[in-house]
Amino acid sequence: MQQEIAQPTLKWPAEGNARVPYRMFSDPEVYRAELTRIFLGPTWQYLALAGELPQAGDYLTTFLGETPVIVTRGHDGEIHAMLNRCAHRGNLVCLKRRGHADNLTCVYHAWRYDLEGNLDSVAFRRGIAGKGGMPASFRLEEHGLKKLRVDTFGDLVFGTLSPEAPPLASYIGNLIGSRIHRVMHGKPKILGTTSQILHNNWKLYFENVRDTYHATLLHAFFTTFRISRLTSEGGVDIAENGAHHASYTRNKIDRVDQATSDQLYAGIPSLRENFRLADPSFLPMAEEFGDDTTTQILSLFPNFVLQQIQNSIALRLVLPKGPDKTELQWTYIGFEEDDADMTALRLASSARSTAPRRSARCSKWAVSGMSPKPTGRPRLRSAASGTPIDH
Ligand code: FES
Numbered sequence: 275m276q277q278e279i280a281q282p283t284l285k286w287p288a289e290g291n292a293r294v295p296y297r298m299f300s301d302p303e304v305y306r307a308e309l310t311r312i313f314l315g316p317t318w319q320y321l322a323l324a325g326e327l328p329q330a331g332d333y334l335t336t337f338l339g340e341t342p343v344i345v346t347r348g349h350d351g352e353i354h355a356m357l358n359r360c361a362h363r364g365n366l367v368c369l370k371r372r373g374h375a376d377n378l379t380c381v382y383h384a385w386r387y388d389l390e391g392n393l394d395s396v397a398f399r400r401g402i403a404g405k406g407g408m409p410a411s412f413r414l415e416e417h418g419l420k421k422l423r424v425d426t427f428g429d430l431v432f433g434t435l436s437p438e439a440p441p442l443a444s445y446i447g448n449l450i451g452s453r454i455h456r457v458m459h460g461k462p463k464i465l466g467t468t469s470q471i472l473h474n475n476w477k478l479y480f481e482n483v484r485d486t487y488h489a490t491l492l493h494a495f496f497t498t499f500r501i502s503r504l505t506s507e508g509g510v511d512i513a514e515n516g517a518h519h520a521s522y523t524r525n526k527i528d529r530v531d532q533a534t535s536d537q538l539y540a541g542i543p544s545l546r547e548n549f550r551l552a553d554p555s556f557l558p559m560a561e562e563f564g565d566d567t568t569t570q571i572l573s574l575f576p577n578f579v580l581q582q583i584q585n586s587i588a589l590r591l592v593l594p595k596g597p598d599k600t601e602l603q604w605t606y607i608g609f610e611e612d613d614a615d616m617t618a619l620r621l622a623s624s625a626r627s628t629a630p631r632r633s634a635r636c637s638k639w640a641v642s643g644m645s646p647k648p649t650g651r652p653r654l655r656s657a658a659s660g661t662p663i664d665h
Pocket residue numbers: 360361362363364365380381382383384385
């Protein structure tokens with residue numbers, strides 16, 4: 275498989291990992307290899323919140339890359355996941371985004387599976403009046419839906435098709451795991467969901483999440499209203515295995531005085547115009563995490579993002595839909611123990627964090643910028659020093 279990517283069309287630049295050929299973001303061959311090697315390979319991918327499936331028989335559908343998946347709460351009380359692909363002729367078994375059922379029945383020829391994906395019955399298995407039907411050697415247990423390994427990290431449910439993926443906890447690692455726990459400190463309650471289609475390669479968005487350089491330059495709202503700046507305290511944690519990251523801002527701790535910070539940002543358009551909010555109460559943040567961290571953006575390879583921007587907490591799932599198409603799904607959450615004021619604060623904070631759309635647009639512009647010269651000078655990877663955040 276390595277050979278397929280490397281030869282003969284893609285030659286990696288001599289500079290090594292500091293340069294990425296533009297073709298990596300558009301080549302259908304590379305994309306197909308990613309679907310197999312990354313999304314069906316030894317990675318754990320976010321499937322759902324456990325609380326989305328409270329009752330036995332609850333199910334939802336999602337994807338591993340482009341491969342459709344069903345996630346269920348079984349009669350055993352456990353969460354199960356399996357490919358949404360009938361063992362008969364590959365039809366989708368569950369057609370809806372979510373639902374409740376006692377079993378999973380394929381609409382095409384009515385093969386019926388239990389909530390764990392085991393084949394329960396086949397219509398006309400014995401034929402009619404001694405004619406037709408499945409051969410005597412047919413075994414139901416050999417024709418179930420292909421099952422995923424499922425594991426949970428707190429209330430986050432992940433799945434993989436690979437027997438080689440390490441246990442989820444060691445895949446995530448202690449450093450990033452503790453940063454997930456600091457945000458997911460209660461029983462999650464979904465406040466809202468949305469999704470958007472990005473007309474670009476999935477890696478552009480996922481890379482953008484880890485791009486600490488753009489955040490306070492592109493998202494001028496945060497800079498202007500001093501929610502986060504590079505002059506604040508902060509840093510980036512990288513997982514022990516190098517696959518995941520968490521960038522954070524401790525905005526209450528400035529490394530330089532306000533005038534110096536303003537001077538450093540003097541070239542940013544919104545600061546030049548000296549915007550200020552007439553009502554600063556628009557920007558309150560409740561002390562929730564006990565560590566002065568106003569923003570933390572965390573990514574788990576290959577396609578999950580956990581956002582904490584002030585009191586706005588969101589899960590983002592990046593689903594590839596082709597070499598140049600991506601679906602970005604957002605789930606905004608609070609916690610069961612939140613009171614009405616806290617919920618209102620989270621909603622207001624989440625409304626402000628519609629700023630992420632700007633990053634999404636920017637990665638579209640990146641595609642436009644790259645498209646006339648897919649074989650031109652490789653893309654330069656860069657990072658800012660100082661406090662990194664992304665939105
Ligand atoms: S394809 Fe599902 S029962 Fe035939």
